[in-house]
Amino acid sequence: MFVSINWIREHITIPDNISVDEIVDKLTKASVEVDGVKTIGDWWDPTLMQVGLVNNILPHPNADRLRLADIQLSNNEIERVVCGAPNLEIGQKIIFAKTGSKVFSPKDNKFFVLETASIRGIESNGMVLSESEMGISDSHEGILVLDKNVKIGTPAKDILSDVILDVHIWPNRPDLMNIVGIAREIDAIFNSVSTLILPDIKFDIHENMDISFPNIIIDTKDLCPRYIGILLKDVSIGESPQWLKDKLLSTGLRPIYNVVDITNYVMMELGQPLHAFDFNSLEGSIIVRNAKKGEILKTLDGIDRKLSPDDLVIADDNAVIALAGVMGGANSQITDATHNVFLEAANFHPNSIRKTSQKFDLRSESSARFERNLPPYLAVIAAQRAAKLIQDICGGTIIHELVDVHGQLDVNPQLVEMDIQYVKKICGMNVSEDEVLQKLELLGFSLHSKANGLLVIEIPLWRTDIHIVDDLIEEFIRIYGYDSVPSIPLSGSIPMHPQQKIVGIRDKIKDMFVNKGFHEIITYSLTTIDKLTAALGESAVSSNMPVSLKNTLSSERSVLRTTLKHSLLETISYNLKNGQQDLWFFEAGRAYATKNDLYEGIYPTSPLAEDEFIVGAISAKVKDRFDMNTNKNIGFFEAKGILESIFNNLELQESYHDANVYGFSNELVDIRIKDVIVGHLGALNASVLHQFDINESVILFEINLGLLSKVLANHQPFVQFSKFPPVVNDIAVVLDVNVLHIDIHNVLIESPLVVSAQLFDIYSGDQLGPNKKSLAYKLTFQSFEKTLTNEEVNIEQSKIIKTLINKFDATIRE
Template sequence: MRVPVSWLTDYTDLPADTTARDLADRLIALGLEVETVDRVGADITGPVSVGRVLDIEELTGFKKPIRYCRVDVGAANGTGEPQHIVCGARNFGAGDLVVVALPGAELPGGFAIGARKTYGRVSEGMICSAAELQLWEDHTGIIVLPAGSAEPGGDAYGLLGLREDVLDIAVTPDRGYALSVRGVAREAATAYGTDFRDPADVEAAGTPGDGYPAAVADSAICSRYVLHGVTGFDPEAPTPLWMKRRLALTGVRSVSLAVDVTNYVMMELGQPLHAWDRSALRGPIEVRLARPGEELETLDHVKRALDPDDILITDESGPINLAGVMGGVTTEIGLSSTDVLVEAAHFADTHIARASRRHQLSSESSRRFERGVDSAVQPAAATRAVRLLAELGGGAVDAGYTDIADEAAAAPQPIDIAADHPDRIAGVAYGRERVVRRLQQVGCTVEQEGAAMLRVTPPTWRPDLGDPNDLAEEVVRIEGYDAVPSIPPRAPAGRGLTPSQRLRRSVGSRLAATGFTEVLAYPFMGQRDLDGLQADGDDVRRTALRLANPLSEDEPLLRTTLLPGLSKTLVRNVGRGFNDVALYEIGLVYLPRPDAPGRAPMLAVDRGPTADEAESVARALPDQPRRVGAVLAGDREPGGWQGAGRPATWADAVETAREVARSANAELIVRAAHYAPWHPGRCAALYVRIGGAERLVGHAGELHPRAVSAYGLPQRTVAVEVDLDAVEAAGEPVAAPHVSGYPVALQDVALVVPDGVPAADVEQALRAGAGELLEGVRLFDVYTGEQVGEGRRSLAYSLRFRAPDRTLETEEIARARDAAVAAAAERTGAVLRG
């Protein structure tokens, strides 16, 4: 919300020495997010004054019409003599008042004004347009001031508001009242302790009940509905310059007088309005929900299929407005509209928010409705609008107006609060009197309920105040957050990181040391992400929790795998020129429980949960295992002077999983598998032993080409995903190893096995047969060819033997090696290669 300071000061008198920066600091202290203070027009300098066109000479012989004007600028030029100015605009005539930039002035963009010869004449200045002064968007010609609004030589800075301080405020969803000059002025009055003049303090004009016929189908979707009209309106009446300027400063483009008035009142009071051409309406108006199959062409000329949750404004012809979001084209105000009907309503905020998101239409109106507008300002807003239309457009205000109200639905509910509740929340002794005074400053009505309690009724413009904690927050913020003492909690002695925290740090350190970069992806996904992973229709990863209020309809689900977020992050990095990428993430996935209740209970905020309440919340929550995911693309080892690089392969993904297991001191078992989105034949299933039984903890390998294509990944991208909680459960306590000082003995064996026998099974058999003297096993060669026969391969292993207390003899080494080979032959059918 952009708020011109001069508009704000119409409703409260700030101290004389207050600067815009001081005001911003005060508002920030009250909790409003003032992002910037813009000095609009600060780049306009020098003499810019009012001039009267005395006469015009039309110059001929040029490619476009050129006029040589004699302009009276009074004493602004220091001589009192008329200025001679060349101008190409044609929307003014002799006798008109215009804005003149005299020699010595400088306009936005560093455009210096001086006397110069052009089109064969000397031009002593420039007659200015609104665009040249950056007042508002207008390229139709120069500014023509209303007759009698100023005298020649008068200062144009104050007349047009050329220089203005504008506060740019980022309004949070709970402070919808700040989307208006009225709301911000009230906050400024509170900050400085000055009087507030409410622009909504307007008595409705006319007789209620005698306006345009209307009905509301359900007060739950619209608690108040007001219609007020103007007849005899001049549709060609111009919007006054002051209104155009204020709208432009707030970021609103001027359209026509009727539209500008509704926008002006919306910015002033925070109440969205809509104006119809009354002659285009067909019969009574009804506010209702949409019916199946209904459509509406909105003002942006898009035909929209309506949802039964959409609130509509209808007449006998059908839908004419998508309530609170955008109007329809059939009743649009045009240049022939002489009878105007103004609507001011209080629609249900949740319906408007959903409709705006559903139709991807975010308007100034919907932004206010979805944050909550004043439920009692509608008659005042409609009255303010029709009076402006009548005053500026020459019409007459209707004698009666329509006012449909459900007082019970619109009235704020009283809140009982302990007088010392803000004291206990903030840890500051405010006292009863200060609490009452601050709540009254907010606009609340406070009734004394005994010595310890207060009954507080929030104002109609603060729908966000719903419980004692909201009221306590108001007291705290007005008293000043800086007055709340900062007392850091004292950490209990002797406690450090938990084992799980130490493991996560160890995994992160290991992966970072091997060239990975950690990323944090959003924990959301959509079914399209799982389609890209080539997940089957019955894949358990497709059973996901849907968010009640997703940030994007493309990602409405909580993730059940880390791969979509990692894949999208990899694509972004590659798209920015990083071809060799290794990314990892440690995060939670969310797996729904089959026996979980439909919705978690809402707990009280004034106390901790009971054991039963805590258990009910735990049952409603999904399982949230912590996983480690990683993706690699490009070269794993970059090329250079030492030789060519090595691209990342499925083996690197498996080794990444082994690094995770080593961090937990767990043994990882690797077997070939077939599991989406990995490539068949290049996918490994990862297991650990927990309590003597094997447990699947993840997969690693090269991604399937279809998954690579779906996400736009580089060719031969590899990935791994491991359940870190399960790996942690399989880990053994870490003991300091005994380092033997005796020499190591190396033995190489080459075993011929069928192609279908995994190398991991052969290694496991060798370890089991070799006994305690075996220190390590390493596969260093794989051979296939005529020498071993078709359907067979040779696996060459290096065995390291060492004893902790002696030098091994040749016979001991040979027995251990033979025992290892025998165990491999028994378990896997391996044959020692000759």
């Protein structure tokens, strides 16, 4: 929202010693965030750019579209200039730039210095300026016409210079989406006594029974708590006075014509949107209702809108005439032929307006205010203010008291009890009742009563965000000044926050992966069904449909992810395209699904089934002893070795088993701990990599932290160790290629004397014969009762070899 400091000064007194920079600083700290500041007129030379009077206009002898204008700047100074503005008229007060003035050229988008010029044979000594040439707005269709009461010779800087603040209004503060609201805040920050002047809302009524007031019917009082109508007769439609156009331009709105400009002006002044209908185009009653299926409304932008019963509309007896709170209809708009105006001021349910405006992509200043839950009382004041201005500016006659139709409204102000001792405790400083009340009264709060040592504070009707005493304390302290609160260190120790076990496990594993050379990435939890399908396959996605967002901000962020795999692959693809190699990535995060009887995730209180995962991906080359890349890709076994090291550090014994997961090649295993599948590891196939535009090999693993944390919760890592020395022997077994390592490993460790069996080599070649492989293990023999002799170890190893031969048809490789 754009805020004019000149407009603010019409409502409050800002102390002379307060600079714009100080206003920006204090306002940002206390109320709204000022995103930008635009200064209008800081480059205007007061001696060269002044108010002039158009004394005379003559035709240009050599050009039909140009005219000669005599501009009076003082009693003794008249300049003749060539002017092509279509709206130039005798008697106008304008801004005249003398030769030597700095002027902005909208055509070239840069400044230039004005010089005496010969235009089609006539000398021109200066220039009559438009708004764009002064940097006020983009309007350059005609010259800027001033109020006739402005004195000639007055520097333009004295009457038109301004400072425009671009402020960000927080969603819970609809009371600040207007000039009066911002003025009240600045007044409370810089003044000890309120100087706020509220707009004049008094108007005259001249009853006239020639025109009957329409019956107002609200069919949906839950969506429209209040609807107010005023009827004005004999309104003159025309151009708005310059002061009104200047006000609208300062807020970023384009002037149209007086009645519409007045409704926009009041909206910016007080925060309540209004709408004006051509009364003569209405038929019968004014009805607030839901649209009927298939109804069509041509809105003011000329587009036919197909309506549904979810859309709240304003209608007469024959047709829909407006999308409630969003945009009016072309069938009832104000035109040059309008004489009688029906003025609407209403209060609509914020969710209804938000859905309709998003559905039709019609976000406007009006809908933005209704979406923030405006107080119903505001409609009355805004209707009165607009009626007053239409009467003064357009010559309209108000022929009827305003008609106020509403359901059950709570018109009594909200009361909140406040204990001054509690205020001191929360603020951390010794403040008095008078100090607190003085700041609150500047914001419109008032002391209702005192009872049992408590202050009962009356909440102003425009503050829909205040409900509890802590809200009041916040109001006091932000106006008092956060910088004024003394900084006192906490006494005593800070209580430790109990950490969820899964968080500690996750952080520990993350550190381990970083130590292994991985880089952690953090990606969005929102994605698309197409990306999930590319990573998981159609079957997996259709059987576990992702949760969709109702009002997504982007088509690329429309559903919650059910996996993290796609994020790793997108990141690898992006880095490869940008010339990066040696990619080691992992991400720790949540995946989401819909809860059901079989699956509720690891967080029972969450409305969704949530699980924690660590997913990693590697696309890199094996290094040689000089740390240079070789031609060999990091493969399955290198990645498996990393995971083995991770689990070993966690003091867990994992095992690997054949698996079948979409998107992987034959090099794929499940990772199990105590028969619980906690993840999988494998090489991705070309089909999946192609969908992510990856031409390099990728090894990917996924670990379910929820399942892993449950295993660790029941895990007793300590194992009694023997005080007797171990005996280490190597054994190489030749087997069929289909025999799994895990099966051999289980046979080896079944021996009561074998405390560990570590695979250290895999070999296959012509020497072994077809479909054969050799697995070499380091066996550690140890007893808890005595020191083993070589004979005892050889006897036990022979038993193991016999079992391998009988069970797997193995041979021992010498």
